[in-house]
Amino acid sequence: MLRLTNVEVMFNRVILVLRGVSLHVPPRTIVALLGANGAGKSTTLNSITGLIHTELGEVTEGTIEFEGRDLIRMSTDRIAQCGIAQVLEGRRLFEHLTVEENLRVGARAKRGKSSIKKDIDMIYGYFPKLRLMRNATAGYCSGGEQQMISTGRALISNPKIMLLDEPSMGLSPILVQEIFRIIKNIHEDKGTSILLVEQNATTALDIASYGYIMENGRIVLDGTQEQLKNNEDVKEFYMGLSEVGKKKSYREVKHYRRRKRWL
Amino acid sequence: METFFQTLASGIMMGSLYSLVGMGVVVIYKSTKVFNFAQGGLVMLGAYIAWSFIEEVGMPIWLALIAAAVAGILIGIIIERFGMRRLVGQPIISLIIITLALQAFINGVVTLFWGDRASNAFPQSFVPALPIEIFGVNLSLQQIVTFAVSMTMMTLFILFFKYIKWGLDLRAVAEDHQAAMCMGISTRMVFVLAWVLSCVLAFTGGVLVGTIHGVNTTLYEIGEKSFPVVLLGGLESIPGVLLAGIIIGILEYMCGQYLDPMVGASTTDIVPFVILLLVLIVKPYGLFGLKRIERI
Numbered sequence: 001m002l003r004l005t006n007v008e009v010m011f012n013r014v015i016l017v018l019r020g021v022s023l024h025v026p027p028r029t030i031v032a033l034l035g036a037n038g039a040g041k042s043t044t045l046n047s048i049t050g051l052i053h054t055e056l057g058e059v060t061e062g063t064i065e066f067e068g069r070d071l072i073r074m075s076t077d078r079i080a081q082c083g084i085a086q087v088l089e090g091r092r093l094f095e096h097l098t099v100e101e102n103l104r105v106g107a108r109a110k111r112g113k114s115s116i117k118k119d120i121d122m123i124y125g126y127f128p129k130l131r132l133m134r135n136a137t138a139g140y141c142s143g144g145e146q147q148m149i150s151t152g153r154a155l156i157s158n159p160k161i162m163l164l165d166e167p168s169m170g171l172s173p174i175l176v177q178e179i180f181r182i183i184k185n186i187h188e189d190k191g192t193s194i195l196l197v198e199q200n201a202t203t204a205l206d207i208a209s210y211g212y213i214m215e216n217g218r219i220v221l222d223g224t225q226e227q228l229k230n231n232e233d234v235k236e237f238y239m240g241l242s243e244v245g246k247k248k249s250y251r252e253v254k255h256y257r258r259r260k261r262w263l
Numbered sequence: 264m265e266t267f268f269q270t271l272a273s274g275i276m277m278g279s280l281y282s283l284v285g286m287g288v289v290v291i292y293k294s295t296k297v298f299n300f301a302q303g304g305l306v307m308l309g310a311y312i313a314w315s316f317i318e319e320v321g322m323p324i325w326l327a328l329i330a331a332a333v334a335g336i337l338i339g340i341i342i343e344r345f346g347m348r349r350l351v352g353q354p355i356i357s358l359i360i361i362t363l364a365l366q367a368f369i370n371g372v373v374t375l376f377w378g379d380r381a382s383n384a385f386p387q388s389f390v391p392a393l394p395i396e397i398f399g400v401n402l403s404l405q406q407i408v409t410f411a412v413s414m415t416m417m418t419l420f421i422l423f424f425k426y427i428k429w430g431l432d433l434r435a436v437a438e439d440h441q442a443a444m445c446m447g448i449s450t451r452m453v454f455v456l457a458w459v460l461s462c463v464l465a466f467t468g469g470v471l472v473g474t475i476h477g478v479n480t481t482l483y484e485i486g487e488k489s490f491p492v493v494l495l496g497g498l499e500s501i502p503g504v505l506l507a508g509i510i511i512g513i514l515e516y517m518c519g520q521y522l523d524p525m526v527g528a529s530t531t532d533i534v535p536f537v538i539l540l541l542v543l544i545v546k547p548y549g550l551f552g553l554k555r556i557e558r559i
Contacts, residue, residue, distance in 0.1 A: 051441055080447035088445060094438040095556045097431075105435045108428065109447025139556030157447065 001027045001067060001193055002048070002084075002161055008061035009040075009047050017043050019217040020062065025161060030187055030194045032208035034201045034238060039214040041197040042089055045163045048195075049086045050076040066161075080109040085159035089166050089197075091150040095139030099130055099149055102138050106153030114158075123152040126182055144175040151179070155186060161193040162186075168200045176200065180207055201238035205229055213238070268400050270520045271513060276406040278512020279413035280471055285489040285496065285504045286420060287464035293499050294433045294457040296355055297347070300362045302465055303486015304369030309335060309462075309469030311377050314385060314478045328470065335466035339459035347454065366483070373480060390474050409471045416467060417505050420460075424501065429456060437499070488515075491539040497552025507550060511535045 002025040009018040018040050025031045033041050046052045047059055048071060064071045071079055080086075094102050103123055107116050124131035127148040133141065138149055147167055154162055167183065168176040184207045187194055198204035205211055211228045213221040221231070228234050284306055291299045312334050316327035346365060350357050393404040424430040435443045436453045444450055472485055492511050496503030518534045548554055 049445060051444065054441060054444075075449070076441075076444035077447050077449040080445055086445045088442055092439050092442040094435050094442065096438060096553050097434060101431060101434075104428070105431055105443070105446050105448070108432065137556075153446070 001025055002195070003065045004044070004048070004062065005065075006062035007044070007047060007059055007064060009043055009052060009057055010060045011052075011055065011057040017057070017217050018047065021214070021217070021219055022062075023212050023219060023222070025193050025195050027193055028187075028191045029210065030184075030196060030208045032201075032204040032211040033195060033197045033214060034199070034204060034211060035214035036199065040217040041214055042165055043217075044214070045086060045165055045195070045197060048163060049079050049084060050074060051086075077109075080157070081111075083111055083157075083160035084163065085109070085154035085157055085161070086163040087150050087154045087165060087167065090169065091143075091146045093138040093141075093146055093149055093153075095137070097138055098135050099138055099141070100134040102149050102153050103130075103156050106156045109157040109159075111158055119156050119158070123156050126155070126186060127152055143170050144172075144179070147171060147175075147179055148182075151183070155192075158190075159192060161195065163195045163197075165197045166199065167196075168198060168203060176203060183207065201234065265399065266520065268398075270516045272397075272400045272402055273406065274513035274516035275509050276402065276410045276512070277516065278509035279410045279505075280468060280485070280508075281489050281492045281512055282505045282508025283413040283416055283464060283471070284468040284485055285492040285508055286417065286501060287461040287468070288489060288493045289496070289499060289501060289504050290420070290433075290464065291457050291461045292493075293437045295347075295358070295454055296437070297358045297362065299461065300359065301342075301365035301369060301486075302461070302489060303483035304366040304373075305338070305462055305465035306469040306472065306485055307373055307480070307482035308338070308369050309466030310473035310478045310482050311373055311469075313466070313470045314473060315377070317385065331466050331470065332463055335462040336459050339462035340455055342462070343455045343458040347458070348451070351450075351454070366486075370480075370483065378480070385470075385474050385478065405474050409475065412467065412471060416464065417501065421501050433457060488535070491535045495539050495542055495549055497549025499553050500549070500551035503549060503551030511538075514538060 004021055004023050006020045006022055007018055008016065008020055010016050021040070021044055023031070023033070023044075033044065035041050043052065043057070046055070047057070048064055050071065052058065053076075059072050066082060066084060069082065074082075094105060097105070100120065103120050104116060107119055110116075110119065124134075129145060130148055130152060133145065138146065141149065151164070151167065164183070167179050171179065180203055183194065183196075186192060187207075196204055196208055205225055205228055209225050211222065211225065212219050213228070213234065221228070221234070223231070284302060287305070288299050288302050291297055309331060313327055313331040316322045316330050317324060320327075322330060342365065346361050347358060350361065390405050390408050395402050395404055395407060424434060432443070432448050432453050433456065435446065435448060436450050440450055443453075468485070469482065472482060476482070488511070489508075492508045493504055495511065496505070496507035514534055515531045518530045522530045522534070542550070546552075
């Protein structure tokens with residue numbers, strides 16, 4: 001469905017940020033893209049939706065295809081109308097608009113003919129809390145509520161695929177669980193594909209069926225949920241476990257092994 | 264006491280015109296964060312174009328007004344396409360300087376094409392200067408028409424931003440360009456829309472002010488009057504600019520009536536700015552400005 005082949009992204013014509021990223025999101029699946037800060041996860045998402053152009057970046061090599069269409073030369077708003085909804089890192093609400101107005105803006109890229117009112121009701125179905133605060137100014141909502149608005153705003157356009165950029169950022173573990181449960185519900189109800197960018201590998205791999213791990217602008221490892229969860233390196237570096245179930249002690253790790261490089 | 268109410272009423276009528284012109288600045292600022300210094304020039308240009316359509320082309324008045332509105336739409340598109348678009352993404356100050364250049368350019372164009380015909384007036388039949396008495400206050404029909412048109416435009420714009428999806432697009436783009444693009448909103452179309460709306464507002468203002476003061480090359484000064492109005496109102500708020508326009512209008516007429524004879528010189532251009540500075544000390548966001556929301 002969504003396929004990136006050997007994508008290279010350069011900023012300002014000198015800084016090479018992605019060095020040949022290939023990944024594939026099949027229909028009706030959740031795929032996780034994991035990695036540390038600065039690995040290039042967000043850039044990967046922004047290159048799919050064309051947002052890198054607003055940051056003086058461009059795709060210099062490779063192809064990005066969505067249902068057979070080449071996305072590289074399309075503008076961000078056209079890409080959104082194709083059914084790709086991105087939830088930006090850090091939520092990025094329209095702060096002075098009310099909760100419901102945020103949702104109504106999200107419905108601008110809507111596919112299909114259902115009425116806006118029904119769509120908004122559907123969002124309130126997934127996030128009942130939002131119904132109570134529909135007329136509140138979005139900027140004054142709490143972090144968890146803002147993440148719900150942001151996810152709802154993307155979901156309301158009934159996208160074929162959602163690109164979620166760190167939905168767990170800045171949220172308490174309980175809220176993270178709640179958000180992920182809702183994401184999984186949405187996926188199961190509507191069959192929406194999800195490309196999930198996360199630092200929180202454990203939680204992400206709980207709901208994703210396939211995962212990619214990025215480092216320094218490259219995909220260094222990929223595999224199914226099972227494979228990644230049982231991979232010794234992933235366990236050690238992304239989940240903080242040495243043996244299954246045991247807390248990791250850094251005393252046992254030789255300093256030169258602490259930061260593993262695959263390439 | 265009668266003079267007081269007379270001055271008050273005239274001030275409100277004039278103030279509504281400042282609000283109308285100021286609203287053009289607000290619409291552009293809201294969506295693109297560019298402060299349009301050329302608003303006064305656009306007002307003047309609108310007045311001249313409408314005047315030419317009536318007097319020189321000989322159109323009936325209703326057709327001339329529609330033609331002027333169409334001209335406003337076209338000029339909005341042209342300004343956005345050739346003046347602004349290439350610079351989107353550059354520091355916002357470059358765009359603001361472009362609007363200053365635009366002001367100079369419009370002044371030049373007006374002098375070039377219409378300069379030799381000094382101080383024209385719209386034909387009297389357009390809006391007759393009939394005196395009308397309301398509650399013992401004498402007003403001209405022109406003033407009342409100005410007030411009514413301004414208020415109608417204001418109401419339409421408030422409803423537009425609240426309920427029409429394009430209005431919502433404008434507000435969304437004002438908040439976050441990237442997020443708005445991800446929602447499938449074309450920022451380019453929104454910028455065009457903002458300039459078109461602003462030009463139509465300016466042209467409406469131009470026709471109105473032209474009927475009162477006549478069409479001449481000093482009309483751009485109303486743009487300068489609208490700057491304190493916009494700042495006082497809080498830059499982004501339409502109710503704010505409405506209230507601020509009327510406050511400034513009243514102040515101006517009151518100063519002209521009571522302060523000038525005491526000082527022995529014209530204070531009408533100074534006092535609005537003094538009041539503006541005082542208000543900004545107490546309320547730096549203006550009367551109705553959007554407060555910046557920051558999470559800590």
